[in-house]
Amino acid sequence: MRVGIEAITFAVPKFYVDMTELAERRGIDPAKFVHGLGQVEMSVASPCEDTVTLAASAGLKLIQKYNIDPNSISLIVVGTETAVDHSKPISSHVHEILNLSSKCRAFEVKHACYGATAGIAIATDWIMSRRAKGKKALVIASDIARYGANTPGEPTQGAGAVAMLISDEPKLLEFEPNYQGYFSSQVMDFWRPTYSKEAFADGHFSIQCYLNAFAEAYSMYKENFSSEHGEDLQTKIGSRFAADLYHVPFVKMAQKAHQKFTEIEQGKVIEKGMPEYDSFLQDFSSRVAPNLKLNARVGNIYTGSLYLSLFNLLEAKSEELAGKAISMFSYGSGCTAEFFSGIVMPSAKDIIKNISSEEILRSRIKISIERYERLLRESALADYNDADVSNPDHWDVSGPVLYLGTKDHRRQYSMSI
Ligand code: CAA
Numbered sequence: 001m002r003v004g005i006e007a008i009t010f011a012v013p014k015f016y017v018d019m020t021e022l023a024e025r026r027g028i029d030p031a032k033f034v035h036g037l038g039q040v041e042m043s044v045a046s047p048c049e050d051t052v053t054l055a056a057s058a059g060l061k062l063i064q065k066y067n068i069d070p071n072s073i074s075l076i077v078v079g080t081e082t083a084v085d086h087s088k089p090i091s092s093h094v095h096e097i098l099n100l101s102s103k104c105r106a107f108e109v110k111h112a113c114y115g116a117t118a119g120i121a122i123a124t125d126w127i128m129s130r131r132a133k134g135k136k137a138l139v140i141a142s143d144i145a146r147y148g149a150n151t152p153g154e155p156t157q158g159a160g161a162v163a164m165l166i167s168d169e170p171k172l173l174e175f176e177p178n179y180q181g182y183f184s185s186q187v188m189d190f191w192r193p194t195y196s197k198e199a200f201a202d203g204h205f206s207i208q209c210y211l212n213a214f215a216e217a218y219s220m221y222k223e224n225f226s227s228e229h230g231e232d233l234q235t236k237i238g239s240r241f242a243a244d245l246y247h248v249p250f251v252k253m254a255q256k257a258h259q260k261f262t263e264i265e266q267g268k269v270i271e272k273g274m275p276e277y278d279s280f281l282q283d284f285s286s287r288v289a290p291n292l293k294l295n296a297r298v299g300n301i302y303t304g305s306l307y308l309s310l311f312n313l314l315e316a317k318s319e320e321l322a323g324k325a326i327s328m329f330s331y332g333s334g335c336t337a338e339f340f341s342g343i344v345m346p347s348a349k350d351i352i353k354n355i356s357s358e359e360i361l362r363s364r365i366k367i368s369i370e371r372y373e374r375l376l377r378e379s380a381l382a383d384y385n386d387a388d389v390s391n392p393d394h395w396d397v398s399g400p401v402l403y404l405g406t407k408d409h410r411r412q413y414s415m416s417i
Helices: 019-026 030-036 051-065 090-097 115-128 203-229 251-266 275-287 293-298 302-321 348-354 357-362 369-379
Strands: 004-011 015-018 041-044 073-079 105-109 136-145 158-167 173-175 181-184 241-246 325-332 336-344 401-407 410-415
Touching: 004 051, 004 302, 004 336, 004 357, 015 019, 015 369, 019 030, 019 041, 019 369, 041 293, 041 369, 051 073, 051 090, 051 136, 051 158, 051 401, 051 410, 073 090, 073 115, 090 105, 090 136, 090 410, 105 115, 115 136, 115 158, 115 302, 115 325, 136 302, 158 293, 158 302, 181 203, 203 251, 203 325, 203 336, 241 251, 241 275, 241 302, 251 275, 251 293, 293 302, 293 357, 302 325, 302 336, 302 348, 302 357
Parallel strands: 041 158, 073 105, 073 136, 241 325
Antiparallel strands: 004 158, 004 173, 015 041, 136 158, 173 336, 181 336, 325 336, 401 410
């Protein structure tokens, strides 16, 4: 049975900041943010945008642009670490806004940046079990990454949502569910206590946790691949991938992950100055870097980061990669991780033309660092009852769905669909 991604799109909030301007304001060499971390711009949510409005905007765009019948969807899962309620899931708001059928499962999944991948795994198994009976699953990754002003994590913030339709008609990407590899271990590398809007991270330790999880998950993938195909583990299974996608908390992290991947393949540590390092950089430039352009301009969108990179690949390289396998690595701090793969479908190149990432990014407005700092301060208040900071006219934001604040302890949304 075939299963995979039939449709994909993304949404970002109205505003962004320029990373050079942010670095200058912080008294840091801009080269650190732009080259050291690989980030050029960073999307910023206003107090009228939350993970419901981002998820709903991405979902609406998917339904409209791909002409999807809402009644064909019988499962909606929203992956997020940026919940808006301790009990009520984002999916229930999105289910209403998208006018989905009541004969539908709707829930939210949390595991840091892994949530949407868990949603995809659930959807894949549901479809493969044949209990979906031709119905489809909508999986939406929606997050607002916040560490706060003047923190080491500040240049690795971002906001956005990626919506994907998972079905037995994988017109864009067909999964290879027999070869997955996963890894879990309790580590305190990144977390967000329930009293805090801002995440805490043990930054450098989190990089090591990510790389260790990558090595372990990839090792399990190789075992599964070998048991299916009877190949020796030492054979270069990795060379079957025409492109490699990673979770992207910041662009340079994908480069570190791809170096780890290359070291595993070659069975040795690679360092700058070695001839192998130059060929690794060449490989990175052709198989990974072209898929990181959107991540460099949107910032970290946590659970959606890997899938933003996938959108980038499908939009830019579908024709070249048609029929070829690509790898994907999803990492959720805390931690759990998954290495999986898929085949780019020949139909992808025509279908993806419906959506232009440039158009989506061009609709954003660049704001000054002073305005960004004000947005951060006021967004911190936006969830309080009667806070009165989420007036769209006040911030000059518009969109199909906006958050209007919490009144009578109920979140209020405006819809102009
Ligand atoms: N010019 C060019 N490059 C420069 C530079 C300059 N003037 N100054 C520094 N750099 C380089 C550094 O050499 C470094 O590159 P390498 O890692 O390749 O050596 C890079 O810029 C970053 O410099 P630092 O390591 O000194 O930066 P930092 O200590 O301020 O923090 C960070 C970096 C740890 C990533 C921090 O931003 C952070 O804590 N971010 C949040 C946590 C995170 O994203 N973790 C990733 C793994 S966990 C995960 O993936 C889950 C998730 O989404 C959060």
